[in-house]
Each structure stands twice: as C-alpha cells, then as structure tokens.
Amino acid sequence: MLSTITNAQFKADIIGIIEGTITSTAQLSAGADTTNSSFTGSYPTGTYTKVNATTNTFSKVHGTDAAYTHYFRLTFDAGVGLDAKWTNFALAQGYTSGTDTLLNSSSLTCNVKPNTFIGSAAFPSGINIVLTPKNIWFSSLTSGATFGIFDLGANGVTATYADNMRMCIMNTTATSSNIVVPYVYSIDGPNSAYTSMTATVTTLGNPTLKTNTAGSALIIENPAFVQFSQQGNQVYGIANLLKIGTSLFAMDSIYNTAGVRRIVAPIDYAIVTE
Amino acid sequence: MDLQKLQELFGTEPARIYTFTASVPENSNPVAHITEAFAIAAGTNLINCIVTEVRGNWLVYTRETEVTSDTFMLVGELPLPEPEPEPEVPTEPNEETPNAS
Numbered sequence: 001m002l003s004t005i006t007n008a009q010f011k012a013d014i015i016g017i018i019e020g021t022i023t024s025t026a027q028l029s030a031g032a033d034t035t036n037s038s039f040t041g042s043y044p045t046g047t048y049t050k051v052n053a054t055t056n057t058f059s060k061v062h063g064t065d066a067a068y069t070h071y072f073r074l075t076f077d078a079g080v081g082l083d084a085k086w087t088n089f090a091l092a093q094g095y096t097s098g099t100d101t102l103l104n105s106s107s108l109t110c111n112v113k114p115n116t117f118i119g120s121a122a123f124p125s126g127i128n129i130v131l132t133p134k135n136i137w138f139s140s141l142t143s144g145a146t147f148g149i150f151d152l153g154a155n156g157v158t159a160t161y162a163d164n165m166r167m168c169i170m171n172t173t174a175t176s177s178n179i180v181v182p183y184v185y186s187i188d189g190p191n192s193a194y195t196s197m198t199a200t201v202t203t204l205g206n207p208t209l210k211t212n213t214a215g216s217a218l219i220i221e222n223p224a225f226v227q228f229s230q231q232g233n234q235v236y237g238i239a240n241l242l243k244i245g246t247s248l249f250a251m252d253s254i255y256n257t258a259g260v261r262r263i264v265a266p267i268d269y270a271i272v273t274e
Numbered sequence: 275m276d277l278q279k280l281q282e283l284f285g286t287e288p289a290r291i292y293t294f295t296a297s298v299p300e301n302s303n304p305v306a307h308i309t310e311a312f313a314i315a316a317g318t319n320l321i322n323c324i325v326t327e328v329r330g331n332w333l334v335y336t337r338e339t340e341v342t343s344d345t346f347m348l349v350g351e352l353p354l355p356e357p358e359p360e361p362e363v364p365t366e367p368n369e370e371t372p373n374a375s
Contacts, residue, residue: 104323105321
C-alpha cells in the first residue's frame with residue numbers, strides 16, 4: 001500500500017479481491033502499491049458471494065460438498081490512512097439476510113493495518129490473500145497476523161448431525177488453541193448439544209527435509225487435522241493446510257510443488273494457494 | 275442449570291451464558307429468532323454468539339456481548355472459579371505415644 005491509502009481504499013481492495021471484482025493490479029485502488037503487487041492463478045468463481053456490503057458479509061460454499069454453505073464477516077474500524085484497521089474476522093454457521101445477523105458465529109481479533117511496501121529481498125512484505133474453493137487465508141507480516149477459514153472433511157458426526165459445521169476459523173500464528181469451529185455437536189449423553197469448540201491443529205508427524213537420488217531436496221508435506229475430545233475424538237482433515245519441516249522457510253515464503261504454489265505460515269504450515 | 279455441566283459443554287474460555295426466557299413463535303427457526311432477539315437486546319447486529327438447546331432450554335453462549343434484558347437471563351459466566359483447596363487440619367499430638375529418647 002502507498003502512504004496515501006485511505007480507509008475506504010484499504011477496505012475496498014480487500015473486499016474486491018474476495019468478491020472477485022479485483023483480479024488484476026490495474027483494478028486495485030489508487031492507494032494500493034500496484035508496482036509491488038501481483039495476482040497469480042484465477043479467481044475461484046462461484047465460491048464466495050458478498051451477501052451484505054455494509055457489514056462486509058460473505059457466503060462461502062464448501063469446496064467439495066456444496067450442501068454446506070457458511071458465512072464470514074470482516075469488520076473494520078474508522079482509522080485514517082495507514083491507521084485504518086481490519087479489526088475482526090468472524091465465521092458463522094448461518095445467516096439471516098433480513099436482519100443481517102450471523103447465526104452461530106465465532107470470531108478472532110485480527111487487527112490488520114495497511115503498510116507501505118518493505119522491499120527487503122528476504123522479506124518483501126505486504127498483505128497476502130489466498131483464495132481457493134477450499135480456503136481463504138490472509139497474512140500481514142507488519143501486523144503480525146495470519147489467519148483464515150479452511151474447509152473440514154466429513155466424518156460420522158457430520159453424517160449424523162448435518163448442522164455440524166464443515167469449516168473452521170484458524171489463527172495460523174498461534175501454536176495452541178488455534179482452531180475454532182463455531183457450531184459442532186458435543187456428544188455427552190443427556191447433555192449433548194451443539195456448541196463451539198476450540199482445539200489445536202494436530203499432525204501425523206514432523207516432516208524432515210529429504211533428498212532423492214538426483215540430489216534434489218524434497219519438501220515433505222503432511223496433512224493436518226483437528227480432533228475434538230467432546231466428539232469422542234472425531235477427526236477432521238483440514239483442507240489446504242499442510243505441515244512442513246521445522247523452520248524450513250520464513251513466513252510468507254512461497255514455494256512450488258508440482259507447479260502448485262504454497263505460502264508459508266509462521267508455525268511451519270504451508271497453505272495451498274490454488 | 276448446572277454451570278459445571280455447561281462448562282464441560284462450552285469450555286473454559288471467558289464467556290457468558292444466557293437463557294432465553296420468551297417463547298419461540300411457531301414455524302420460526304429458533305436459532306434465527308433467538309439470535310435476532312439477542313442482537314436487538316445488544317443494540318447491534320455485529321454480534322457473535324451460539325444458540326443451542328440443552329435439556330429443553332435455549333441458551334445463548336457469547337464471548338463478547340453483554341446484554342441486560344428481560345428476555346435473556348444470565349445463567350453464569352465462564353470459566354468457573356477453581357475450587358479452593360481444603361485447609362489442612364493440624365494433627366493433634368497423641369499423648370499416649372511415648373517420646374523417643
């Protein structure tokens with residue numbers, strides 16, 4: 001972003017990218033630093049729909065199971081210029097359009113501010129936005145914030161209790177209690193009920209860097225999961241979130257695996273971007 | 275309502291639990307109806323809460339919002355205070371026990 005950016009421009013750029021009205025640097029606001037911005041890949045048409053422009057509320061269709069649509073909302077403050085702030089990011093199981101009310105929602109405080117481009121070769125920084133049919137993820141090095149919404153896989157609970165959510169909101173900077181699913185079914189005899197659950201992402205093992213016979217380094221990527229003890233340790237796969245080796249890359253680094261880009265979160269997770 | 279049971283359900287993050295004291299109109303979605311009533315009580319639709327039915331009671335769980343309303347009665351706040359450890363009772367010296375010498 002340029003130092004001249006306004007609150008409205010900051011907001012319009014982020015919202016426009018999510019809803020797909022901004023898919024090239026030429027469409028960014030005059031306050032964006034177009035010289036140092038780039039777009040790769042194509043917009044995931046049909047996944048994200050803005051349902052309320054005033055409260056910046058979107059619907060998101062599940063990437064593999066279109067029967068599930070959940071909602072998210074971005075809240076901004078009224079800060080001026082570089083002091084503008086995206087304060088809150090909420091995920092909801094449902095939404096009532098007439099009253100613009102999120103149903104069964106949880107949120108995280110994100111506090112992302114615009115920043116002028118830092119052109120260090122090692123750490124070029126701005127705001128990264130990943131949009132795919134299975135996840136939406138944001139990172140801001142200068143704001144110290146990385147977070148997103150990821151699709152969850154199906155399991156016995158989702159088969160039995162169809163209102164059990166199939167998306168989570170994740171703080172990819174925190175090392176514990178970093179996943180929240182706002183509305184899931186707790187199984188506890190007569191006390192069973194829908195509730196929100198918080199957990200820490202789990203992985204099968206800690207990957208290590210390996211080389212093949214040609215001497216090429218292979219970046220081992222393991223799937224990531226979340227499990228809830230309140231559901232008898234039901235496990236959900238987390239779409240597009242991969243565990244990589246410890247301290248392989250700095251945050252916001254980008255690498256390719258078979259031509260598909262990944263971007264690295266601060267705690268040794270990679271986000272699939274396409 | 276047993277707050278300990280509710281803490282087992284909702285967890286130990288700081289939050290408030292309210293019970294919805296009015297009735298839900300027939301043919302309406304209880305979650306939507308109660309959420310909208312809660313938003314009105316809070317004075318804003320920028321709220322985040324969970325509406326769930328536990329043992330026949332409609333509860334609202336919220337980490338952020340505090341309301342004062344006849345329609346929403348505060349059940350309690352989480353987390354519950356840790357139980358205080360019971361004070362140790364000093365043992366009386368047994369007069370029949372001979373002193374070691």
